[in-house]
Amino acid sequence: xxxxxxxxxxxxxxxxxxxxxxxxxxxxxxxxxxxxxxxxxxxxxxxxxxxxxxxxxxxxxxxxxxxxxxxxxxxxxxxxxxxxxxxxxxxxxxxxxxxxxxxxxxxxxxxxxx
Amino acid sequence: xxxxxxxxxxxxxxxxxxxxxxxxxxxxxxxxxxxxxxxxxxxxxxxxxxxxxxxxxxxxxxxxxxxxxxxxxxxxxxxxxxxxxxxxxxxxxxxxxxxxxxxxxxxxxxxxxxx
Numbered sequence: 001x002x003x004x005x006x007x008x009x010x011x012x013x014x015x016x017x018x019x020x021x022x023x024x025x026x027x028x029x030x031x032x033x034x035x036x037x038x039x040x041x042x043x044x045x046x047x048x049x050x051x052x053x054x055x056x057x058x059x060x061x062x063x064x065x066x067x068x069x070x071x072x073x074x075x076x077x078x079x080x081x082x083x084x085x086x087x088x089x090x091x092x093x094x095x096x097x098x099x100x101x102x103x104x105x106x107x108x109x110x111x112x113x114x
Numbered sequence: 115x116x117x118x119x120x121x122x123x124x125x126x127x128x129x130x131x132x133x134x135x136x137x138x139x140x141x142x143x144x145x146x147x148x149x150x151x152x153x154x155x156x157x158x159x160x161x162x163x164x165x166x167x168x169x170x171x172x173x174x175x176x177x178x179x180x181x182x183x184x185x186x187x188x189x190x191x192x193x194x195x196x197x198x199x200x201x202x203x204x205x206x207x208x209x210x211x212x213x214x215x216x217x218x219x220x221x222x223x224x225x226x227x228x229x
Contacts, residue, residue, distance in 0.1 A: 009154070035217075044118075045204065045220040091156060100145045100164065100208055100216050101172070104156040 002027045004094050006105035013082045014113050020067075021077045021108045023092030029053075034068065034075045035093040035102070038086075045091070051075065079110075087112045117141070118221035120205055126227045133192040135224050137205030144209055146188035147218065148172075148180060151202040163188055195228045202226075
């Protein structure tokens with residue numbers, strides 16, 4: 001079975017600084033998808049960024065980028081120029097290429113200090 | 115934009131009550147999911163449905179059942195609520211996009227307290 005681990009229950013960053021959230025996963029599949037979801041306080045969870053395992057290039061969405069290390073089974077999220085609105089719970093998730101089920105990590109609570 | 119709505123944001127029930135949590139999506143998505151979210155455990159899949167009247171157990175189906183009579187609506191049922199079912203319940207829906215990534219879209223969640 002696939003597992004996803006987020007080893008940082010809480011992180012904090014100063015506004016305008018850069019922060020990296022860690023995620024590791026375990027799978028025997030060679031092709032899969034990885035996701036970072038953001039859950040703001042009392043608001044709906046939204047997709048931040050996704051990465052296809054067969055793509056070597058790291059995904060980027062504006063201030064959000066990932067460092068995907070397939071051999072190490074690592075998928076970290078980098079947030080540049082952190083903003084107060086980035087404060088949220090962040091979840092890393094994995095999905096096999098075939099099928100729709102997501103496996104989530106435990107989550108990392110990010111605090112952004114002004 | 116995809117909209118996934120859940121019938122209640124907060125719900126308080128008594129032990130032994132039958133509880134219905136409703137989820138509706140407006141984008142004709144085939145797949146719908148029910149998760150529970152607990153601190154330190156992330157989201158765990160309870161059940162999902164890939165078509166009307168079709169369902170599949172997730173990782174923690176015990177004590178729960180589901181119903182999907184119409185494509186847009188997916189209900190989670192707690193037959194006899196227990197205190198260990200106090201949790202945040204999240205519904206999601208998805209449909210494979212052109213890239214095949216099958217992104218899930220989430221509802222706002224229902225925080226259920228069982229006394």
